Amino acid sequence: MKLPSVVTVKPLLWVIGVLALVVIALSVCLVVVRANARAAAATYEGAATACASQKEGATTRVAELVKANAGYGRTVGVLQAELALAQNQAATLKRQSDSAVAAAEAREADANQTLKQFMNRYAGQARETRCALALTEVEGSCPAFSGY
Known part of the structure; x- marks a missing residue:
């Protein structure tokens, strides 16, 4: 072999070997990175x-709470109407009792x-003689009239 071919072939083989090692190392790195990525x-x-499950659970809970809140609103409305009716009745009874008293x-x-x-x-008539005699006769006839 000639000198220029020896000088250029050996270094090229070394470069090819180093590049092959670099390719192998990069392939190993790629496999590791790919496994980590997976x-x-x-x-x-x-x-x-998990987030989707939590969101679904929260959505269900929100729907339940909205229904409960609507029921609470209806209940409060009924109770407020009953309270107003009871207060009106109490006011009417107070006016009636005040007027009755x-x-x-x-x-x-x-x-x-x-x-x-x-x-x-009676006190004035009882002092008169004629009335006093009449009262005495009435009390004598009927003891129930005595003591007045």
Whole structure:
């Protein structure tokens, strides 16, 4: 072999060998990176599935809470209407009882006035001789009339 071919062939073989090693090393690195990427992708898919499950659960829970809230709103509306009705009835009963008490007090005052007039008239009549004798005769005839 000639000198220029020896000089150029050996270094080229070395370069080819080094490049082959680099290609093999890069292939190994590619396999490792690919395995890591697949593992990461599987992890992310699992996380995505878990997130989807949580989202579905949260959506279901939100729907349940919306229904419960609507029921609560209806219940509160009914209770507020019942409260207003009860308050109106209580106010009506208070007005009626106040007027009944006022009427009873007026009747009591009238009865007291009538009793006072009767007692004054009785006391005055009982002092007269003719009335006193009549009362004595009535009490003698009917003991139930005595003590007045």
